[in-house]
Amino acid sequence: MRMSQFFLPTLKETPAEAQVVSHQLMLRAGMIRQTSAGIYAWLPLGWKVLQKVAQIVREEQDRAGAQEMLMPTIQSAELWRQSGRYEAYGKEMLRIKDRHDREMLYGPTNEEMITDIFKTFVRSYKDLPKNLYHIQWKFRDEIRPRFGLMRGREFLMKDNYSFDLDVEGAKLSYRKMFLAYLRTFARMGIKAIPMRADTGPIGGDLSHEFIILAETGESQVFCEKRWLDLDVLADDPGYDSDLKDFFAKYTSLYAATEEMHDAATAPAELETARGIEVGHIFYFGTKYSAPMGAVVTGPDGNPVTVEMGSYGIGVSRVVAAIIEASHDSNGIIWPDPVAPFHVAVVNLKADDAECARVSEEVYAKLQAAGVDVLLDDRNERPGAKFADMDLIGIPWQLTIGPRGLKNGVVELKRRATGEKQELPVEAALAKVTG
Amino acid sequence: MRMSQFFLPTLKETPAEAQVVSHQLMLRAGMIRQTSAGIYAWLPLGWKVLQKVAQIVREEQDRAGAQEMLMPTIQSAELWRQSGRYEAYGKEMLRIKDRHDREMLYGPTNEEMITDIFKTFVRSYKDLPKNLYHIQWKFRDEIRPRFGLMRGREFLMKDNYSFDLDVEGAKLSYRKMFLAYLRTFARMGIKAIPMRADTGPIGGDLSHEFIILAETGESQVFCEKRWLDLDVLADDPGYDSDLKDFFAKYTSLYAATEEMHDAATAPAELETARGIEVGHIFYFGTKYSAPMGAVVTGPDGNPVTVEMGSYGIGVSRVVAAIIEASHDSNGIIWPDPVAPFHVAVVNLKADDAECARVSEEVYAKLQAAGVDVLLDDRNERPGAKFADMDLIGIPWQLTIGPRGLKNGVVELKRRATGEKQELPVEAALAKVTG
Incomplete structure (x- = not known):
């Protein structure tokens, strides 16, 4: 699913009527x-x-x-x-x-x-x-x-x-x-x-x-x-x-x-x-x-x-x-078996051609592997994207940005622990599908 | 699913209250x-x-x-x-x-x-x-x-x-x-x-x-x-x-x-x-x-x-x-895509050891192949079994009886056409899974 099309109305503020x-x-x-x-x-x-x-x-x-x-x-x-x-x-x-x-x-x-x-x-x-x-x-x-x-x-x-x-x-x-x-x-x-x-x-x-x-x-x-x-x-x-x-x-x-x-x-x-x-x-x-x-x-x-x-x-x-x-x-923090998506692919810079190309490729590969994947292809600030992904609790966040791509890596974050690693794309894919 | 355990209360008579x-x-x-x-x-x-x-x-x-x-x-x-x-x-x-x-x-x-x-x-x-x-x-x-x-x-x-x-x-x-x-x-x-x-x-x-x-x-x-x-x-x-x-x-x-x-x-x-x-x-x-x-x-x-x-x-x-x-x-007569089961395996003589052995084997093979299969393992007359299978409309009926087994064959019937063939077990399996 593409975030740009997904009906996902997240809220920044906690609604007053909710107590728990x-x-x-x-x-x-x-x-x-x-x-x-x-x-x-x-x-x-x-x-x-x-x-x-x-x-x-x-x-x-x-x-x-x-x-x-x-x-x-x-x-x-x-x-x-x-x-x-x-x-x-x-x-x-x-x-x-x-x-x-x-x-x-x-x-x-x-x-x-x-x-x-x-x-x-x-x-x-x-x-x-x-x-x-x-x-x-x-x-x-x-x-x-x-x-x-x-x-x-x-x-x-x-x-x-x-x-x-x-x-x-x-x-x-x-x-x-x-x-x-x-x-x-x-x-x-x-x-x-x-x-x-x-x-x-x-x-x-x-x-x-x-x-x-x-x-x-x-x-x-x-x-x-x-x-x-x-x-x-x-x-x-x-x-x-x-x-x-x-x-x-x-x-x-x-x-x-x-x-x-x-x-x-x-x-x-x-x-x-x-x-x-x-x-x-x-x-x-x-x-x-x-x-x-x-x-x-x-x-x-x-x-x-x-x-x-x-x-x-x-x-x-x-x-x-x-x-x-x-x-x-x-x-x-969704446990993997009930998470709405297993991986979120976050394109840090939606208007960067190389980021878009790699993000689409990773998205297509994960879909082909039968993984439930959400692609954040929105034109938003990185901070807003990370906040949304943490809020909705997807177990793996795979972030693709211009600086990382220059060094041949993407960032993989585990939601539950907050642990982050920089990895080549293929290694990151192996990790989330393994 | 085994008919002997399945909650399938078929009726012989048409209920009077049903018009269509x-x-x-x-x-x-x-x-x-x-x-x-x-x-x-x-x-x-x-x-x-x-x-x-x-x-x-x-x-x-x-x-x-x-x-x-x-x-x-x-x-x-x-x-x-x-x-x-x-x-x-x-x-x-x-x-x-x-x-x-x-x-x-x-x-x-x-x-x-x-x-x-x-x-x-x-x-x-x-x-x-x-x-x-x-x-x-x-x-x-x-x-x-x-x-x-x-x-x-x-x-x-x-x-x-x-x-x-x-x-x-x-x-x-x-x-x-x-x-x-x-x-x-x-x-x-x-x-x-x-x-x-x-x-x-x-x-x-x-x-x-x-x-x-x-x-x-x-x-x-x-x-x-x-x-x-x-x-x-x-x-x-x-x-x-x-x-x-x-x-x-x-x-x-x-x-x-x-x-x-x-x-x-x-x-x-x-x-x-x-x-x-x-x-x-x-x-x-x-x-x-x-x-x-x-x-x-x-x-x-x-x-x-x-x-x-x-x-x-x-x-x-x-x-x-x-x-x-x-x-x-x-x-x-269910069209295949919406049939409750794709194949019914009918054991004609539930108390015959060889019929039971082959029926169980066929049932296990179809399950392993991911086929939705119903095994009629009940101790009933053959006529009652055939009538039930026709009534519930399973697309393929694979019947295993003592006479056929002596000749190395089972009977495969297509519900929609009524067409019947005698085939070796493996050929029948290939036909229904193919």
Whole structure:
């Protein structure tokens, strides 16, 4: 993409309405635009990041054996009356009447709808287990939407639902998602720690919140220091195993949110930090399957009410949470796997023929190599260009200027460390594609 | 994907509520499930097709220089008052009050919102032209939703919006989208004919509907026979040209919907057919930019109200329209580019060791080659397996049975033609991957 054509409205000043750093930086980096209270449009740069985050979520769900589908945003109130949640959900549910005065709602979650779909089609234990997911916009009518994407009203969530014949199967499904979530966040270049959690309005017996540590986090959390040294991608035993040892290892270390923290039982060597919730998994047995009649015929011919769990990742919230965990005073520092572009090629002097020639050549080579590259071909001061690239947080900045070219070099800067090197063009290309 | 694990609830009987063939086949093929009147969940098979269709739309938009973003589904009524459409839109707009009694709506289209975003950030002619698109769910509260996806309430649409400094620029943007739409449908393996159209509630001076011909189409259309012989992918002059000759050629042939048809001026050699609208493009000048104040500074320093166009493809509707245009009495016949799977490997005798061994080997080889493959490993009668594969319309069926294996062959069937061949495994693999 060429900066001269890209719709990237960066701002020099921090907008007064933004209180938290992710909201400030998303506005300044031209990633989002508020369209109503707590509702945002994703501008092209933000949309690219959201897609990358969603794609990692998708790949790890698929890898864990979950199947993607898509449920609609608008649901009928009738379904929610079956589970008893229609009245219970309160004012955060956006309630709608259609032109025929039928009561509808904008889905805040999908336990009822998926249970209804499941029971329509699945009748036999032979069709179990099943795990179905979708990545869909949800709405929660917050009384005071704030903090940008962190507490918005319309938000993107990956939610999935597991169906098993018995408790043992349901717990295996739970452990698979526990691993999938750890892998998902690790692949994004961030550490999310599962903490035992209250089950809240979803209900159930077993639940973990996945918390990203960030100084600017919304709540206090406690965990053993050893947590920070674990490497889940190295520890991954694969989904064909029963995952018991893995689960035991990863739940044996102390990790708790403030509500669940118990100083009496906590170990002495404790990290106290701020955290942001980015995922939540639940095993809740027959809480929805029983009232809604999700029953299959078991191996012995008798009816069995299926055991369920549900699992959520706040995909749009993850984007903000990554920024909270990874930024400096100049702007965002994207981890490579979720960066909107991998390399920014900065032409220092757009009206210099040689700078333009080399910049275009480097841009074309990176595109041909399948690298997501942004070319700053604008006629702007060097300082403005560097400030923009630091602000939008591209992992590699490859700067091409007249002085360097005379010496046969370009400058390569790593955003995360600030480290700069002068290198011949080919060496710089090898470094960013290697 | 293994059929034994896949959530694919096919139906033997045609559901009584479905009147048109696409609705019948989507239900029978386990692609969708109605969750409320005119609102559908996309089950995994349907979701795969919807994603493939959306991806082709996306690639052709990107290729034409449009930039992807994402606007939210819920909009404020205030924006629509600025354009004067809030009252005008009628009962098809789903109107919502949030917990603070603010008037909101579920977006049926996005002219107002994109114009507001544009005017916030774009102030100079130097930033033009711009073309922004998104692929987002829309809602139209149809009084009588029917025909499944053809006239549903919640539907997926790609809509984009072009902004230009002058009429000449806006018309070039229009021609680019005209080409992009022709390419988009051609790449899906279907022929969509642009027909001069009434501009309706969007307004404007210049407009084409893109119509797929199908015997079961919703309305009557008229076009010259020569239209059917045009090959847009061969004729494509590229987006760096002014596209005038191309546009002239493709609009010189007579093509009109029933409302626009004029027998007096139509040529004698006319094809009368049924058609389905899948896209609609509009040039409407300053209809939204003037009342909403989307003004930039021109090259001479004077303010210029920008010239706009909008362009829509009914992505979910396209899935149904393709089925209307491509099916037989046994089921769907997917064109290769949008098929949910490219090949179905049918193991005729799941409990035969040699059949299982070869089937697994073929399945693994196709997966390794990056082919989207479905393995029918179920313990079902051969007749039931063939019926399911014909119903869900996979382009290639590769059948592995004990009799064939004794002779060193498998059977390869092309869904579209019914043509069958017996071939050695390697030859069959070469054919489906070639």
